[in-house]
Amino acid sequence: MLALRLTRAARLAVQLRRLLVASASAGTGFLLLCALGHALTHPDAPGASSLRLAWCAAPLAATVYLAVAVARADPGTRPRPGLSAIGLGPGRLMAVSATTTALSAALGSVAALLGFLYLRGDLTGAPVDGAVSGVLALGQRLPAPAVVTLLALVPAAASAAVALTLRPRDPRPAPSAGSRRYGRFGAYGWGAARETFGAYGRYGARLASASASASAPASASASAPASASASASASASASAQPAGGRAAGAAQADPSGALLTQASDTRPPATTDGDGSAQDATGPVPGTPRSHTTLLPWGIAVLTAGLAVETYAGDTATRDAAPSAGVLLGWALATLGLALAGPGLTHLCGRLLQAVRPGALRLLAGRVLMEESRRVGRPLGVVCAVASAAYAAAALHDADATDFGPLSVIGAVVVAGCTVATLLTAAVEAKHARTDTTDALLRLGAPPTTLRAAAALRAGALLAVFGPLTLVVAQLASLPLAR
Numbered sequence: 001m002l003a004l005r006l007t008r009a010a011r012l013a014v015q016l017r018r019l020l021v022a023s024a025s026a027g028t029g030f031l032l033l034c035a036l037g038h039a040l041t042h043p044d045a046p047g048a049s050s051l052r053l054a055w056c057a058a059p060l061a062a063t064v065y066l067a068v069a070v071a072r073a074d075p076g077t078r079p080r081p082g083l084s085a086i087g088l089g090p091g092r093l094m095a096v097s098a099t100t101t102a103l104s105a106a107l108g109s110v111a112a113l114l115g116f117l118y119l120r121g122d123l124t125g126a127p128v129d130g131a132v133s134g135v136l137a138l139g140q141r142l143p144a145p146a147v148v149t150l151l152a153l154v155p156a157a158a159s160a161a162v163a164l165t166l167r168p169r170d171p172r173p174a175p176s177a178g179s180r181r182y183g184r185f186g187a188y189g190w191g192a193a194r195e196t197f198g199a200y201g202r203y204g205a206r207l208a209s210a211s212a213s214a215s216a217p218a219s220a221s222a223s224a225p226a227s228a229s230a231s232a233s234a235s236a237s238a239s240a241q242p243a244g245g246r247a248a249g250a251a252q253a254d255p256s257g258a259l260l261t262q263a264s265d266t267r268p269p270a271t272t273d274g275d276g277s278a279q280d281a282t283g284p285v286p287g288t289p290r291s292h293t294t295l296l297p298w299g300i301a302v303l304t305a306g307l308a309v310e311t312y313a314g315d316t317a318t319r320d321a322a323p324s325a326g327v328l329l330g331w332a333l334a335t336l337g338l339a340l341a342g343p344g345l346t347h348l349c350g351r352l353l354q355a356v357r358p359g360a361l362r363l364l365a366g367r368v369l370m371e372e373s374r375r376v377g378r379p380l381g382v383v384c385a386v387a388s389a390a391y392a393a394a395a396l397h398d399a400d401a402t403d404f405g406p407l408s409v410i411g412a413v414v415v416a417g418c419t420v421a422t423l424l425t426a427a428v429e430a431k432h433a434r435t436d437t438t439d440a441l442l443r444l445g446a447p448p449t450t451l452r453a454a455a456a457l458r459a460g461a462l463l464a465v466f467g468p469l470t471l472v473v474a475q476l477a478s479l480p481l482a483r
């Protein structure tokens with residue numbers, strides 16, 4: 001019920017994105033039903049029917065990818081302060097997002113079923129004649145379990161992917177490996193958890209007092225007033241803090257006046273550099289974009305493997321045969337490789353924009369690209385892979401005069417539309433994520449033309465890198481298919 005209310009109260013842009021998910025689900029569901037109809041019409045050709053069903057994995061993956069992007073960009077299910085008090089924590093919001101995605105995809109599946117039944121003539125009594133009549137299983141009864149299974153595949157996969165992507169995570173940063181700390185007795189490791197009940201009586205809580213009592217008699221008689229004052233101040237500070245505090249009994253003074261700290265403090269002491277500025281040793285310096293180039297070599301390796309598989313499948317295929325499963329596997333590997341290499345390439349674009357004495361415009365554009373490399377790089381890599389596949393298909397059509405059927409056109413439209421919509425959704429999400437930065441720049445006096453010029457510079461840099469890459473991959477992919 002809450003998911004329905006949030007769906008009704010959403011803004012127009014959010015409704016349009018959900019409508020795109022429903023449309024993609026309808027196209028994918030129709031292709032799955034056509035694969036079922038081909039299997040019923042041609043029972044003597046199970047290999048061709050299985051190949052048709054395997055090629056439906058491409059629009060299915062594109063639809064799920066679009067559904068995840070739309071769920072991430074939905075402002076209605078974004079965690080906000082205070083929602084946990086009324087039972088809308090991160091887990092509940094994740095469930096609402098998954099339910100909303102399942103409803104949108106289920107609406108598209110129902111539309112696909114109605115369209116398929118209309119073409120079969122089950123609703124009007126007159127079937128439609130044309131190129132798709134051979135995959136409609138005219139005059140045969142559709143098995144209800146198979147229909148329900150195929151139509152439920154898209155909503156189930158989309159909702160599961162959304163739940164996996166938006167699952168609650170621990171917001172606390174991982175403990176740093178720079179400073180070694182010891183927790184309570186028997187706890188070995190990096191013990192960054194906050195001590196609560198029983199922290200006063202844990203092992204080592206009175207090391208300072210023990211060391212003070214074990215001092216030499218001569219020094220004790222010489223420094224009796226200092227020791228008494230230090231013990232009094234330590235006991236006063238220990239009694240002033242609660243038992244479950246962050247540093248209960250953690251700071252005491254020895255007879256020489258030095259401050260003794262314990263490992264019960266969950267935050268390590270700050271280190272001071274040469275100029276006297278304190279730096280926190282628990283994490284990276286704030287404001288520094290994280291590098292996403294670690295997956296770039298793996299992406300290139302997977303892309304190379306995909307092109308090799310596609311080349312081998314194209315060499316072993318016959319001239320008049322349909323694209324085999326090897327071509328599908330090679331294209332899937334190439335898409336995965338470009339998706340892995342996309343963030344690294346986007347990060348490198350940002351670094352190149354800031355090279356050789358950059359000005360304010362290039363510096364701003366480069367820093368934004370480095371910060372948004374993970375959010376925008378993966379959709380860019382997928383769009384690059386889809387554009388390469390479209391170029392290869394067009395080259396194959398021009399070389400062999402191959403006629404693509406209506407089902408191939410529907411699949412291509414679904415895949416291309418989902419990838420482009422995912423890229424646009426990621427761009428809108430990135431724009432909303434840097435709203436505070438944009439407002440701060442405007443308050444500091446930056447002209448709006450500078451921000452628009454930085455956006456145009458980012459788009460030009462991405463086009464200059466991903467455009468030639470798309471052409472190279474397309475040429476390499478079309479060579480074995482055109483021979």
